[in-house]
Each structure stands twice: as C-alpha cells, then as structure tokens.
Amino acid sequence: MGRASGRAEMLDRLGMTLPIVQAPMAGVSTPALAAAVSNAGGLGSIGVGASDVASARKMIEELRGQTDRAFNVNVFVHETPKPDPRREAAWLDALRPQFAEFGATPPSGLRTIYKSFVDDRDMLALLIEVKPAVVSLHFGLPSKDVIAALKQAGIILFATATSLDDARKTEAAGIDVIVAQGIEAGGHRGVFDPEAHDDYLGTVALTRLLVRNCKLPVIAAGGIMDGAGIAAALDLGAVSAQLGTAFIACPESSADDGYRRALMGAGAYHTQLTSLISGRPARAIANRFTALKDTLDAAVPSYPIAYDAGKALNAAAKAKGEDGFGAQWAGQGAPLARAMPAAELVTTLMREFEAARRN
Ligand SMILES: Cc1cc2nc3c(=O)[nH]c(=O)nc-3n(C[C@H](O)[C@H](O)[C@H](O)COP(=O)(O)O)c2cc1C
Known part of the structure; x- marks a missing residue:
C-alpha cells in the first residue's frame, strides 16, 4: 500500500476529512477546542495526563456533548517518580528568593501532583468504559496487557516518539500510529527516558527516519504552524500533521491572559x-x-514533583501581577501563532494547504 492510500485509510478510519490533529495540551486544550477541530474535519484532542479520573470523565463527557466525531484522549506514561525529600527541600530552598520577591514562602514539601497512566488503573478503566476513538500516549508505553485491553475496546492507539529507538519500541508494542515529535515542538518532549542521550532531532529528519524505517503511519509534530507546514509534513510521508502551539491563542483554549500576551511577545x-x-x-x-x-x-526534583514547586511559584507571582513564572509552553513556531476561533483556524489552515499544493 502506498503512502497516499495509507493516509486515506487512517483518516477514513477516524472519520477525518482533513490531515490536521490538534495536539493534546494538558492545561491548555479544552473540550470546546477539541470539539471545534473534530467538527471541522480534523482530530481534536484533550490531554488528561495531569487530571484525575473524575475530571477526565467530566472532560470526555463535555466533549461528547459537543461532537459526534472521533476525538483523542491523551495520557502521560512516565516512570513513577521517586520522591527524594532532601533534593526537594534543597530545590525549594533555592527557589526561596523568587518566592520572597512576591512576599511568599515556598511550600513545606512537594507532592506527586498527578499519577502516571502506568499507575492509574482507574484511568484505564475509564478509557475502556468510554472508548474514545483514539487514546494517545506521551513519555512512554504502558505494559502489554494495558495496550491489549485498550485495543480490545476498539480504541486506536497513538504514541509519541522523538527518536527511531523509541519508534521501534512503539511499533513492537503494537501501537497503531506514531507521532513523530521534533525538537521544535512546544510542551514536553515525549522522550521515553529523560536521563538517556537525546539527539534533539528536528521534525523533518525525524519524520523521514520514521517513515523510511517503520511500517506504521506517522504523524508529524513540531513547528507546524500553517498550511504550508502541513503540506510539507505530508510531502515527508506523514499521514497528518499535529499542531499544538498553533491552537494556544484560540479563544477556546484555557491559556490565561499572561500566556496569550507572552505568545504575542518577544x-x-x-x-x-x-x-x-x-x-x-x-x-x-x-x-x-x-x-x-x-x-x-x-x-x-523528579517529574512531576518539581512541577508542584513550579506551580506554587507561578501562583505566588501571579497573585502579585507577574506572569513571567507561568509554564508558557510553546514551540519554535510560536511567533507564527494566530488568535482566531479554532474552526476558523482550521479553515484558514486548509485554505493555505490547498494554496501550497497548487504551487
Ligand atoms: C501547551 C502545550 C501543551 C502540551 N501538552 C501535551 C500533552 O498534554 N500531551 C502530549 O502528548 N503532548 C503535549 N504537547 C506536545 C504536543 O503534543 C505536540 O508535540 C507539539 O505541540 C507539537 O509542536 P508545536 O507546538 O510546535 O505544534 C503540548 C504542547 C503544547 C504547546
């Protein structure tokens, strides 16, 4: 089967009429954003990696209420963090001057603020119960039995890979689609082992490496901000492009005002x-x-224990009107972001895509 028919088959399976995946963005993507993208013919995604089961259920129900189309629910599959009270105390101490600037003191200790999907059997049960068309995995792969259970429920599985090694593991594990995430990408790098050497591959080289060496369909992610970028991803052999940063400034996202200003700033x-x-x-x-x-x-400290400190510092700073300590994730294409409703952005992307195709 050629690449073009492979693409058609994957998009058909998901009822997608456009080769656009709106990236899952924990804390930024919302049911309204995902629904708008799915309703426009792309694949909308929500990120529940940092949510508990009750809020994940609520988000999925809200999304179901706004679209009959396929959507993607994303989870984090990181290694279980190892608390290290001495390291955490030293970290909080190092951040003391920053807290002090805002008249605050660091918290007395740090918590594991959300579970890895690896340790969350309730999240697995929820996904099997509600059966989103797609579940995507970031930071690694769950065990064989978990993958089998999700597939048994008829769910299509995507997983992020940032290297050929991680892509090969993904393929061997029986995942359906690889999301090739280049170094340009906004948000967390999906590296399976953050301690291992990282070659920082860009989206072009990584997409070609995976398309040429893997059998699975590849979705390209990282630095894609407009229709010309989507056309380029497809020319590289990707079945679709996945865009995150491009959707942050949409009114449907939950990015706060400071984040929106930063996205438009220097x-x-x-x-x-x-x-x-x-x-x-x-x-x-x-x-x-x-x-x-x-x-x-x-x-x-380990992920996501350090994030507890990061969020506390941001809260202290925000309370005093300082936005500069937010987790303002964005990719290298950030200056190309546009603030418009998601449906309009998808239409714009497709108009640009068609124009790029005619050139
Ligand atoms: C604000 C933000 C949050 C993100 N959160 C997630 C997430 O929860 N799960 C995930 O798999 N990827 C996440 N990503 C990464 C995206 O899936 C994707 O790889 C990236 O957005 C692509 O690069 P781009 O931002 O340049 O389009 C996030 C990206 C951004 C910008």
Whole structure:
C-alpha cells in the first residue's frame, strides 16, 4: 500500500476529512477546542495526563456533548517518580528568593501532583468504559496487557516518539500510529527516558527516519504552524500533521491572559527547552522562569514533583501581577501563532494547504 492510500485509510478510519490533529495540551486544550477541530474535519484532542479520573470523565463527557466525531484522549506514561525529600527541600530552598520577591514562602514539601497512566488503573478503566476513538500516549508505553485491553475496546492507539529507538519500541508494542515529535515542538518532549542521550532531532529528519524505517503511519509534530507546514509534513510521508502551539491563542483554549500576551511577545522568538518548570524537558516561551537556569544551583526534583514547586511559584507571582513564572509552553513556531476561533483556524489552515499544493 502506498503512502497516499495509507493516509486515506487512517483518516477514513477516524472519520477525518482533513490531515490536521490538534495536539493534546494538558492545561491548555479544552473540550470546546477539541470539539471545534473534530467538527471541522480534523482530530481534536484533550490531554488528561495531569487530571484525575473524575475530571477526565467530566472532560470526555463535555466533549461528547459537543461532537459526534472521533476525538483523542491523551495520557502521560512516565516512570513513577521517586520522591527524594532532601533534593526537594534543597530545590525549594533555592527557589526561596523568587518566592520572597512576591512576599511568599515556598511550600513545606512537594507532592506527586498527578499519577502516571502506568499507575492509574482507574484511568484505564475509564478509557475502556468510554472508548474514545483514539487514546494517545506521551513519555512512554504502558505494559502489554494495558495496550491489549485498550485495543480490545476498539480504541486506536497513538504514541509519541522523538527518536527511531523509541519508534521501534512503539511499533513492537503494537501501537497503531506514531507521532513523530521534533525538537521544535512546544510542551514536553515525549522522550521515553529523560536521563538517556537525546539527539534533539528536528521534525523533518525525524519524520523521514520514521517513515523510511517503520511500517506504521506517522504523524508529524513540531513547528507546524500553517498550511504550508502541513503540506510539507505530508510531502515527508506523514499521514497528518499535529499542531499544538498553533491552537494556544484560540479563544477556546484555557491559556490565561499572561500566556496569550507572552505568545504575542518577544519571548516567543526565543523558546527554550527547560526542565526547571516540571522536572522534564519541555519547550517554553523564554520568561523569568526559564531564565532561572543561569542562577539556580540545585538539582531539579523528579517529574512531576518539581512541577508542584513550579506551580506554587507561578501562583505566588501571579497573585502579585507577574506572569513571567507561568509554564508558557510553546514551540519554535510560536511567533507564527494566530488568535482566531479554532474552526476558523482550521479553515484558514486548509485554505493555505490547498494554496501550497497548487504551487
Ligand atoms: C501547551 C502545550 C501543551 C502540551 N501538552 C501535551 C500533552 O498534554 N500531551 C502530549 O502528548 N503532548 C503535549 N504537547 C506536545 C504536543 O503534543 C505536540 O508535540 C507539539 O505541540 C507539537 O509542536 P508545536 O507546538 O510546535 O505544534 C503540548 C504542547 C503544547 C504547546
């Protein structure tokens, strides 16, 4: 089967008329955003990686209430974090001056603020019960029995890979579609092992590597902001493009005003990969938090334990009107983001895509 018919088959299976996946973005994507994209013919996604089962259920129900079409529910499959009270205390101590600037003190300790899907049998039970058309996996793969149970429920599985090694593991595990996430991408890098060497492959090289070496359909993600970018992804052999940053400024997203301003500001031209905010490498708009890399001299706690400190510092700063400590995730294409309703953005992307195809 050629690549073009492979693409048609995958899009058909999901009832997608357009090769656009709106990336799951925990804390930013909403049921309204995902529904708008799915209703427009793409694949909308919600991220429940940082949610508990009750709020995940609520989001899925809300989304079901707004679309009859396929959508994707995304979970985080990271290694179970190992609490290390001494390291966490040293980290909080290092952040003390930042808290003090806002008249606050660091919390007395840090918690694991959300579970990995690996440890969340209730989330698995929910997904099997509600059966979204797609479940996507970020940061790794669950066990064989979990993959089998999801597939048994008729769910199509996507998984992020940032390297050929992780893609090969994905293929061997029986996943249906690989999301090739290049270094340009906004948000957390989907690396399976954050301690391992990372080649920081860009979207073009990674997509070609996976298309040429893997049998599974590949979705390209990272730095794709307009129709020309989508056309380029498809020319590379991807079955679809996945766009995250492009959708942050949509009114349907839950990005706060400070984040929206940052996306339109100078820092958007200087996104940075940082582990300081959450404990795992993620690309964010350059802000006061990312700048701490030059001054902080303490080991970052495990993901997502470090995120508890990051969120507390942001809350303290925000309470005093400072937006620069937010987790303002965005990809290298951030300055190309447009603020418009999601349905209009999808129409615009497709108009640009058709124009790029005619050139
Ligand atoms: C704000 C934001 C949050 C994200 N959250 C998630 C997430 O919860 N799950 C996930 O698999 N990917 C997440 N990502 C990564 C996206 O799936 C995708 O790889 C990335 O957005 C593609 O690059 P782009 O932002 O340049 O379009 C996030 C990206 C952004 C920008």
